[in-house]
Amino acid sequence: MSSSFLPPVTQDELEEKLSAGDEALLEFLAEPIHAELYARQDFTFVDQLSEGQQLLISYDYVRMQVLQGGFIQFIQNGYIGILPPMPEWLNKAGATATAQTIDDALKVYVLNRELLDKPTTTEEFAKLYDELKEFELLDEQFSRQNDETVKAIAHYARTHISDFVKVA
DSSP states (O other): OOOSOOOEEOHHHHHHHHTSOHHHHHHHHHHHHHHHHHHHTOGGGGGGSOHHHHHHHHHHHHHHHHHHHHHHHHHHTTOGGGSTTHHHHHHHHTOHHHHHHHHHHHHHHHHTHHHHHSOOOHHHHHHHHHHOTHHHHHHHHHHHHHHHHHHHHHHHHHHTGGGTOEEO
């Protein structure tokens, strides 16, 4: 799927960012998407993005949440809908280990959906970490895989740059 949202960049700017580190490239590509999401206040905008852009912005949200508070925080903050398409996208980008981790997190979520979907107090939220130890291993795996995943997504972006930006 092609994107209807391709931020314009100059050739010089693009060359600079393509030769930058992986984190810098992904931040450069994600920033205009985050800005547009913030301006629209509507996640349906993501459906207008290319698969690469969807992977990029989805992974950015996942890692912001999971690296801070784990999959339980991610789910409790209402972002679970981001996960289902991610394994396929991650596999396309070459991040197969993270694709499996996301798939495993989805399986644990489905098995514990009733518990995870209900509103919680701060105390109940804290207890979820004791009750759902399965996520602890998945959180650790995700954290260990982050650098390689960023590298894989950055490589994908570099080789499919026209899916992310338009050279003006």
